[in-house]
Amino acid sequence: MALDFYIANSKRDINWRERIVGIEESFQNFLRNNADAVSLGAGCICEIDPYGDKVLGSHDIEKLMDVCRNLKNHKCLDKYRESTVERENLVKLEAACKSALETNQYIFAFGD
Numbered sequence: 001m002a003l004d005f006y007i008a009n010s011k012r013d014i015n016w017r018e019r020i021v022g023i024e025e026s027f028q029n030f031l032r033n034n035a036d037a038v039s040l041g042a043g044c045i046c047e048i049d050p051y052g053d054k055v056l057g058s059h060d061i062e063k064l065m066d067v068c069r070n071l072k073n074h075k076c077l078d079k080y081r082e083s084t085v086e087r088e089n090l091v092k093l094e095a096a097c098k099s100a101l102e103t104n105q106y107i108f109a110f111g112d
Contacts, residue, residue: 003028003048005093006108007100011055014108020096021089025050027080036076041067048109056100056107064107065097 003023008014028050031042044063048054056064072090077083100107 003050003109003111005096006110007096007103007105008108009105011108020107021092023086023089023093024082027082027086027089030080031071034076034079036074037071040070040074040076042071048111050111052111054109056109058101058104061097061100061107065094065101068094068097 002025005020005023006014006016006018007020023045028046028048031037032046034042041063044060044067068090071077072087072094077087080086096107099105
């Protein structure tokens with residue numbers, strides 16, 4: 001299972017070919033079970049249902065951007081087997097959050 005993230009003004013406006021990034025359920029589980037990640041606020045990623053859908057408004061996007069910023073350079077990710085890939089995903093997600101805030105759009109997270 002994974003979460004796929006998109007930026008759009010509404011669900012109807014999503015360009016399904018322009019996925020921002022996908023976060024694997026195993027990475028969510030890693031964050032949930034890592035005390036350092038939890039202390040950095042990773043709960044906002046872990047709380048997104050990998051089987052459901054969620055619309056993130058500006059407040060949630062700001063939290064997500066902060067978490068991405070804090071996690072991407074933290075040593076706790078060194079313990080994750082795909083740390084390089086997930087660091088790149090966090091960079092992409094942080095940039096998407098910034099873009100969404102600048103353009104007054106939402107971030108949509110879809111589980112599969």
